[in-house]
Every structure is written in structure tokens, then in C-alpha cells.
Amino acid sequence: MVAARIHATAVIDAAAQIDSSVEVGPYAVIGPHVSIGAGSTVGAHCVIEGRTTIGADNRIFQFASLGAVPQDKKYAGEPTELVIGDRNVIREFCTFNIGVPGAGGITRVGSDNWIMAYTHIAHDCRVDNHTTLANNTTLAGHVHLADWVTIGGLTGIHQFVSIGAHAMVGFASAVSQDVPPFMLVDGNPLAVRGLNIVGLRRRGFSTARVRVIKQMHRLLYRQGLTLAAARAAIAELPAEDAQQDVAMMLDLLDASSRGIVR
Structure with a gap:
């Protein structure tokens, strides 16, 4: 690690694998099983813990929590993971959890995603590539978002739901069933309004x-x-x-x- 890129108040475990080009802001905390790739930046007061692997050129804004234990009463400290790809933007106060045993044990976030403030990605979710998740998007466990999905703010997605590629979910929706690819949906109860033709x-x-x-x-x-x-x-x-x-x-x-x- 290059000292000039690591703020003096950051707490980084000696066992963490942090590329020399990574920038870490004030009061960030990074645990021993964390790996962060080249060109990524970690904002002030972030906590990155657990078995968390983060790729290259990610921008993680202040106060994010990545790799914390899942909000699942069955979890008993097993060595599960969070894996994040490249070139993601992860805004303030986002929370991504590691997985639970019995379902693969890995929460995955792909590459080139735009993830806005207060988004929660629960255990064993899979978020593919080029998605946009607006503020306060909440993913329960085992949710799958395919490529180019767009989720409106204040939307909750039920556990085990899949949303197909190029689908768009409108503001403040309650998603409790699978959404086929290309569809434009919104509401509570959720309804299909048409196609995501603009996308x-x-x-x-x-x-x-x-x-x-x-x-x-x-x-x-x-x-x-x-x-x-x-x-x-x-x-x-x-x-x-x-x-x-x-x-x-x-x-x-x-x-x-x-x-x-x-």
C-alpha cells in the first residue's frame, strides 16, 4: 500500500489485500479477509469486512457497509462471501451482506452497476451488470437482477424474486413475483404497464x-x-x-x- 493514498486515520488489517493504487478515506475500517483491486476508492467511514472481494475501479462512497454478516437468524458464523466486480459506483449508506450456507454462500454484484444511496443487497443476491438501483432499493435474500435492470427508488423486492434483463421497475413498487425481461412494471400490487421501450x-x-x-x-x-x-x-x-x-x-x-x- 502507498501511504499517501491511505488516510492516517483509516484502520486496515495487515492481512487485507489492497492494491497499491487504492485510495482509502478517513476513518474507514477494512478487515483481514478483504481484497480490493486496482483503481478503487473507499470513502470516509466505510466499513468493509467479512470475506469480501472487490474488483478494479470501483468508487465506494462514504458510510457504506460491505461484507457484514447476513440478517438471517440461521447464520452461525460460516465463512461465506461477498464478491463485487469492476467499475461499480456504490453510493452513501449502502449495505451489502455476505451469503449464508446452503444457497451457495456468495452474494454477487457484477460490473458497471450504478447503485444509489441506502440500497440494501441481502445475502445470496446476484446483481449482474449495468444495473441501476435508485435510492432505498431493498433486495431481500436470494434476489436475482439480470443485466440492464433498472429499479426505481423506495422499491422492495421479495426474497427469491428474479427480474429479467432490460426490465424496469417504477418508483415505490412492491415486487413479490418474478418480472419477465423487457417489461415495465410498477405499483403495489405490482402490475405490468408495458415494455421498457426507451431502454x-x-x-x-x-x-x-x-x-x-x-x-x-x-x-x-x-x-x-x-x-x-x-x-x-x-x-x-x-x-x-x-x-x-x-x-x-x-x-x-x-x-x-x-x-x-x-
């Missing part, structure tokens, strides 16, 4: 791909079909350039353990 266009989806995604939306939500019938019809769509989009939809429908919002 798809911003990410360069072709007209052909958007056409197929619109067809999947109609089959699921506009034609009065049973879920089984809608799933069968989606599987028969002439996907053209949207084969991966159809496959992603079918994967979520088939894997859903809580049922999808309908």
Missing part, C-alpha cells in the same frame, strides 16, 4: 428485435392466454434476430419459482 432503444435494439419483444408482451399480457399457452406461443415465434431475446424470456418463465407478475 431498449437506448441500447441499440434493432427494429426486428423490438418487434419480437412486442409480440412476446402481447402473448403474455394482451391476448387472454393462460401462461402455458403464452409460453408455447412464444416458443414458436419466428425469432429472426431476436433468438437470444426469446431464449431469455423462456428461461425465466421456465425457472420461475414464485410465478410471474400478470
Whole structure:
């Protein structure tokens, strides 16, 4: 570690693996089983503990708590983990917990995520890449957010819920069922309002791909079909350039353990 990058008041265990380019602010506390990659910054008063691995070029703002034990009464001190990728922005007062045994024992946050203040990511969650989580987003245990998901502020997500890629959840929503990819949902009770068409266009989806995604939306939500019938019809769509989009939809429908919002 380079002394000039570590504030004199920071408390860093000698066993921690901190790249020499990492900056650590005043009064931060970093435990012995922590690893932080090149170019990352840790703000004032952060606490990073547990078996926590943080990649390169992350910006962790002041007062964040990463790697604390899970808020699960079954946890009994087992050596579980928190793994964070690269280039994430983690704002003030965020809390990410390590996992619990029996479910993989790892909480994972991918890369290029924009995670705003007071967000909570509970044990064994998986947040993939390029997500945006607005202020006070709360993820219960075992939640999965796929790539490019956007969550509005003050939203709570029930344990074991999956939210598919490119979906958007509106402000102050209560998410207790799985959300298929590409959908725009909000409310309490949660309802599908349409497609996240603005997000798809911003990410360069072709007209052909958007056409197929619109067809999947109609089959699921506009034609009065049973879920089984809608799933069968989606599987028969002439996907053209949207084969991966159809496959992603079918994967979520088939894997859903809580049922999808309908």
C-alpha cells in the first residue's frame, strides 16, 4: 500500500489485500479477509469486512457497509462471501451482506452497476451488470437482477424474486413475483404497464428485435392466454434476430419459482 493514498486515520488489517493504487478515506475500517483491486476508492467511514472481494475501479462512497454478516437468524458464523466486480459506483449508506450456507454462500454484484444511496443487497443476491438501483432499493435474500435492470427508488423486492434483463421497475413498487425481461412494471400490487421501450432503444435494439419483444408482451399480457399457452406461443415465434431475446424470456418463465407478475 502507498501511504499517501491511505488516510492516517483509516484502520486496515495487515492481512487485507489492497492494491497499491487504492485510495482509502478517513476513518474507514477494512478487515483481514478483504481484497480490493486496482483503481478503487473507499470513502470516509466505510466499513468493509467479512470475506469480501472487490474488483478494479470501483468508487465506494462514504458510510457504506460491505461484507457484514447476513440478517438471517440461521447464520452461525460460516465463512461465506461477498464478491463485487469492476467499475461499480456504490453510493452513501449502502449495505451489502455476505451469503449464508446452503444457497451457495456468495452474494454477487457484477460490473458497471450504478447503485444509489441506502440500497440494501441481502445475502445470496446476484446483481449482474449495468444495473441501476435508485435510492432505498431493498433486495431481500436470494434476489436475482439480470443485466440492464433498472429499479426505481423506495422499491422492495421479495426474497427469491428474479427480474429479467432490460426490465424496469417504477418508483415505490412492491415486487413479490418474478418480472419477465423487457417489461415495465410498477405499483403495489405490482402490475405490468408495458415494455421498457426507451431502454431498449437506448441500447441499440434493432427494429426486428423490438418487434419480437412486442409480440412476446402481447402473448403474455394482451391476448387472454393462460401462461402455458403464452409460453408455447412464444416458443414458436419466428425469432429472426431476436433468438437470444426469446431464449431469455423462456428461461425465466421456465425457472420461475414464485410465478410471474400478470
